[in-house]
Amino acid sequence: MRKNESQRETKETEVSVSVLLDGTGSTTVNTGQPFLxxxxxxxxxxxxxxIDLKASSRDGIVHHLVEDVAITLGGAIDKALxxxxxxxRFGHASVPLDESLSEAVVDLVKRPYHRIEMKIKRPEVEGIAKEDLEHFFDSLLRNLDCCIHLTVKYGNNDHHRVESAIKSLAVALRMAVSADPRREGPPSTKGSM
Structure with missing residues (x-):
């Protein structure tokens, strides 16, 4: 069973997460930030x-909460793998949300690189600053320890842009983490990831 339970406690936040990769998509999430x-x-x-995730802010700063949720969640997925x-190993997805379209391409090799193009226009979306939403994706992907290209192709509504981005990432990850019944060992010519 590919599962991990992780905690992160700082002077700024407290985060606990349980991730089961071979799940059903059941989630219980409480961060105090509805859009997060x-x-x-x-x-x-x-x-x-x-995913069962609970997080609370100790200092009332949204940036710290968003960042620590992403760090803890990305690390938990990495450890569960x-x-x-x-x-x-590889996954890709293009996902629309009404007028917005996003694409995610994933390589779960343990070489951290990511390129993110969100194209958010407003200073905040649903109470979270644009830079904090971008930082959420950055921190999540950095701690997942893999290579991901995530691009919002187009869209007029920032909420839709962000949501199509997370959904395209999710679908690509679902593909990449899936078991390959014909493969033994790490999916690399090097023999390790």
Whole structure:
């Protein structure tokens, strides 16, 4: 069973998360920030990860909460993958949300690189600053320890842009973490990830 439970406690926040990669998409998320809850729930739902995440701010600063949720969640997914033996490794998805379209391309190799193009126009979306939403994706992907290209292709509504981005990432991750029944060991010519 590919599962991880992680905690992160700082003077700024307290975060606990449980992630089951071979789940049903069941999520229980409570961060005190409704849009952040929605993003994490959407990730779990569409990646088919079971996620139980609780987070609270100790200093009342939204940036710290968003960042620490992403750090803890990304790290938990990384740890749940273990040595990544027997996985598909690669995943890709284009996901629309009304007028918005996003694309995610994932390589679960343990070489951290990501490129994110969100194209958010407003200074904040649903009470979270634009820079904090971008930082959420940055921190999540950095701590997942993989290579991901995430691009919002177009859209007029910033909420839709962000939501289509998280959903495309989720669908691509679902594909990449899936078991490859024909593969033994890590999916790399090097013999390790």
């Amino acid at each position: 809850d929605h993003l994490v729930s959407s990730l779990g739902k569409h990646a088919m990860f079971d 273990g040595d990544r033996s027997g996985i598909m």
